[in-house]
Amino acid sequence: MTNSKTPRIAVIGCGAIAEEYYLPALASFPSVMENLILVDRDQARLDKFTAKYQVRRSARDHREVQNEADGVIIALPTGLHAPIGVEFLSRKIPVLCEKPLAEDAAHARILIEMAHQKETALAVNYLQRIIPHFAHVKKLLSEKTYGAPLKMEYVIGEIFNWPTVSGFYFQSDPSTRGILRDRGAHAVDHICWWLGGKPDLLSSYNDAFGGSEAVAHVAFEKDACKGRLVMSWFADVPCRFSIECERGTIEGEIYDYQKLIITEGGRKREVFVNSPIHTKLDVAREIVSNFIAVIEKGAKPLVQGADVLESIEFTDEAYEKTQLLDMPWYRSAEVRDAV
Amino acid sequence: MPSKNITLVTGAGGFIGGWVAETLYLNGERVRAGVHNWSGAARPARFRMEIVPCNIMEPAELDAAMQGVTRVIHCAKGADESIAQGTRNVLEAAHKHGVERFVHVSTTEVFGEQSGSIDESFPCQSMHDSYADNKILAEEVCWEYHDKGLPLVILRPPIVYGPFSKTFTVNLAYKLLAGNWGIFKGAADGICNLIYATDLVDGILLAAKNDDAVGQVFILNGPERPTWNEYFERFNHELGLPPLKVYESQGIGFKTKLMEPLRDSIKFARSRFERLIKLVAAKQRQARRAMKFVETRMKTMPRVHDLKLYGRKAVYVSSKAHHLLAFQPSVGLDEGLRMSVQWLEQIGMRNFQHTKGAR
Incomplete structure (x- = not known):
């Protein structure tokens, strides 16, 4: 049985950044972990992390979770941030995107514009x-x-x-x-x-x-x-x-x-x-904690997509x-x- | 027109392998850069060359990397204990795929502690050093495959320096810039057999192309024979630093021996409790300061085996390579150091002493 009151976060991509940063930070929030969804096309990676963190739900394709997730953490290669981020934002699902936000400003603007249009939060991990x-x-x-x-x-x-x-x-x-x-x-x-x-x-x-x-x-x-x-x-x-x-x-x-x-x-x-804040994991917890508040209470992201466009x-x-x-x-x- | 022959370079993410792969690529040849894992690809990825995972302890990766390859230049080392087995794996894959030329990059360390003028006729000799002993074993494995019909050549370079060298350029620059290094009178008067990276690559490529090289061992040494103390002084001068302190051999020998157990304890603690140590350092200001101090001292003092190397009075003679391969090293120490220091500047290293006050 999952806890229906806590937000259901999907981590899209179980590569190195998810392993080293997002999953250890998310583990500090047991109720969120209960509802967590892991997405990766590599079944071996999925098996590894579902076992390690006792995650109940996983999927090989991000489209499978579009109707389930209350918020997504995009931890994919940079070139996929914009196309996949836009898919979630267009469904009014808040996104926390790994840095860099996109491979170039044109793609970053697409994300920012979609977030603006749908009045949905686009947080970025410029930790x-x-x-x-x-x-x-x-x-x-x-x-x-x-x-x-x-x-x-x-x-x-x-x-x-x-x-x-x-x-x-x-x-x-x-x-x-x-x-x-x-x-x-x-x-x-x-x-x-x-x-x-x-x-x-x-x-x-x-x-x-x-x-x-x-x-x-x-x-x-x-x-x-x-x-x-x-x-x-x-x-x-x-x-x-x-x-x-x-x-x-x-x-x-x-x-x-x-x-x-x-x-x-x-x-x-x-x-x-x-x-x-002493360590990178402390920072990660701050970012994740803020993202949970973004989903639950409509809080403002610590760093928003538009904040980093100039860079x-x-x-x-x-x-x-x-x-x-x-x-x-x-x-x-x-x-x-x-x- | 790029050649149809594909050369696989193992260890292409490393210092020597990186130089070989780049040179082949820039010469218009088809090169396949084999890297231990993707983390090691930063250097070859600057070029539009083919990069493949090539962990020498993974026969399946080697098999895939070897497809269509006509020439192998084996520069990968890995951990000391995997040198011989890793080399065997590469040789096995090369043999299976009918590779036409295999160049094994070994080291003059296989001669052990022998001194005097040393050429290829001298025997290999153990000095109870894990790296050197495993390199000797790897050479023995090479001869097994030579006997099976794999056309191979073994090269033994001594101290290789230049841009991208971690041990004899970056680490030494760090020691010099930290201000703790010096002239070790009586302890570093041995011969520093230096070869600049591109000279070594020239030798490797000559050996890879010359049919007379097959079945042979070659020493590839550079054009100058300074002492280690001279190398330190000239490097220090090129970095624009004040003259080095002079240490008497007795004092430095004693200090070095005294530090050895401490080094071992720190190494052991780091291997067991790295996460905890990092956490303590992150949270405790005084602990962080103390750790940093100890780390800097450790990194900038010679170790016992360094002093052994610095004191060795051996000259490795490469006349066989001159005669048989027309090998002619051309980069003198001044030029080699000038380029090394330019590279260090480019990677942000040279000016780091400016932040010393911030420690």
């Missing part, structure tokens, strides 16, 4: 907006605590080790891009969010020879602030950001969720942001104008021809 130190940076910049930002540097360097099941990241479908579309979804979102809107693109370089890039360098400018985003999947480098403002500098490490370093008047000090537009522009990085280690006659 990093609710991580305490990132949110604190937003506050400091919005309140101009140290004056206007003048220079921003954002560096992400980590060996790609996401246990992708489908390998969709690296297949030659043009809708699946590399690090800028994937890991960069958060970074570009931060930049747009912190700066209060989409910056102008100054330059964009990457290392893709027709495939998906693993290194991306993007330079941007908004008002008086010039910035640079450097991303790589080739080595674990301390991931960090630094924002030089008129009267001080704000620095932080991406994975140190509660700490910032503030330099003001030549003095450096650590600032700790107290919050119950997707910026990413599109960066791809459109990208040039090949100078890689002298590939410099030979054959390589020049290939490039």
Whole structure:
């Protein structure tokens, strides 16, 4: 017997993100778990998770659950977010979509427009907006605590080790891009969010020879602030950001969720942001808890589709104008021809 | 026109395999990049080359990857304990599919602790090191298949460096940038037999194409023979860092030995309680700080087996490859380091010391 009072959530796609993030977070809500539906075309994955989480209902095709689900979590390869998200939104079923919202701004707009038309919530898992130190940076910049930002540097360097099941990241479908579309979804979102809107693109370089890039360098400018985003999947480098403002500098490490370093008047000090959010799983619980409230009480999503549209537009522009990085280690006659 | 011959590169998501696959692709040849799993595909996926799952411990994956292949360049390593069995699996699949040339990328570590001028006539010698011992076993398996009629060649490169190298470029840069590394007087005066990645790839491709290579073993070494201390100094200089500290051999040897049990305990704890440790680090500020400090110290101090390598006075001679394959390494240390550092800059590594104050 299922509990008919709690919302019936369907997780569409049981790949790595469902396994590592959504299912462990949903497990914190036992009544929701009682009614959970898992959808994946791979029966072995379904069997694995229905057994692990004692889920009673599963399906191989998302269309089977369109009349059952009160809300869906879309955890599919990026290229499927828009077509499948739209199917649920058009039936007025709230959607929580994994990042990036869509493979490009055109598809993101389709989702956002459908959500608007049907007055149905479209939440997105741009989880990093609710991580305490990132949110604190937003506050400091919005309140101009140290004056206007003048220079921003954002560096992400980590060996790609996401246990992708489908390998969709690296297949030659043009809708699946590399690090800028994937890991960069958060970074570009931060930049747009912190700066209060989409910056102008100054330059964009990457290392893709027709495939998906693993290194991306993007330079941007908004008002008086010039910035640079450097991303790589080739080595674990301390991931960090630094924002030089008129009267001080704000620095932080991406994975140190509660700490910032503030330099003001030549003095450096650590600032700790107290919050119950310490881990990625804490964030996931927040996102899922909010989505349950969206379904049950019509609450506002923590991050809505429309909130991240500018960052997707910026990413599109960066791809459109990208040039090949100078890689002298590939410099030979054959390589020049290939490039 | 791309060739009809398909070359399967195992370990194409790794350092050497990645270089081989890219070079073949850029030379217009048909290459099939075999990756351990999709997580390892970030590097070859930058090119429009064919990428296939190719876990060397999975015969069914190897069988599928081997379809239509005429040449195999076996660079995959995997865990130390699966080197020999994994190589056997690849050889078996290659033999079954009638592959015309099999290149096995081994290592000069198979010579063990022997010193002096070493060429291919020297015997393999165990030094009770899991990696080296398993590489010796893998070579033995290769000869079994050579005797069964698989045309194969074994290559033994020494220290390979350059863009994408984790051990001798990224990790060493991390140590140098952290400011804890140095000149280890008397402890790192051994010969650093360095070969730049593209020179090695040249050698691999020569061996793959030359019929005289079949049934042979070749050492492929680079053009210069600095000491390890010189390598550290020149790398440090190229990174634009202040001169390295000088450590006396006795002190560093003692410290290294002292740290070894601590390293083992940490490794054991991480393997057993990783989730718990991460959780404690996430929730406890002081614990996080302490763990980070210990981790940085561990990563930036030489280990006992590092010092053994740094002290080894062996020169690996590649005259056989010069004569038989016309192998001619051309990238000197200055040029190799310049490109390595440019690459490190590109991946966001070089300037990380700027955030040291944030620790």
